[in-house]
Amino acid sequence: MTALQIIFLIAAAATLISGLMVVTARNLVHAALWLIAALFSVAILFVLLEAGFLAAVQVVLYIGAIAILIIFAIMLTRRVMQDTGPQTNQQWWVGAIIAVALFAALFVVLQQVVYPEVTTAIPPDSLKALGNSFVDPNQYMLPFELASVLLLAAMIGAIAVAGDKK
């Protein structure tokens, strides 16, 4: 057990336990806070995978924007008696069976795959190459611009749907 493997096991356990608390928490604000913990553990996993830029984007974008937006939505849609009573619907056992069966099937498939050997190392200027690939017309400039247009459309749509109609 190397040190990296121990760190991976701690981060993986934190991710899975936080995820389980998200889907089983009775109080919705607690579920949102557990979601922040799960997203932070995923950022630790990105650091282990030597994708530092993605770890920073995960913290800033997912935790700093999406999780905060979810907390806003929870606060704006509360009723007084909403946190009492069961938080799962009547078919929760079907959902549990499906989730466990899917994980069992994926686990069996993952055990049988022959994994290729790691041959190349990460080049030292991979972040610079990623930045170049955003604006290079032969690489990923078109998906970059499309993502910008998608975000603009989502912003206009959200304002149109949720804005005050006065």
Next chain:
Amino acid sequence: MIPLSWYLTLAAALFCVGLYGVLARKNAVAILMGIELMLNAVNINLVAFWHYLTPAVSSGQMFAIVVFAVAAAEAAVGLALIISIYRRRQSVVAEEMDLMKW
């Protein structure tokens, strides 16, 4: 050295946890939180494959960044819809949204 299969198994487990959250929760915002967990599991998979199979090409990280952008857009529009539904029906329980127009 962490084997690739550990990352893939973790991503599969996180995906199944998110799937249970989507299928079993009543509140619409809680369903959206399950969807975010599933998208994070997909991102772990993408970055793990980039790291272990093709680290010299930036396609893997680019794919993950596009997934980030799409997840942000979808969370914004989904939460706007939930807020709009709450203004009309005073409820965000997914089972009670059973009419197309009233």
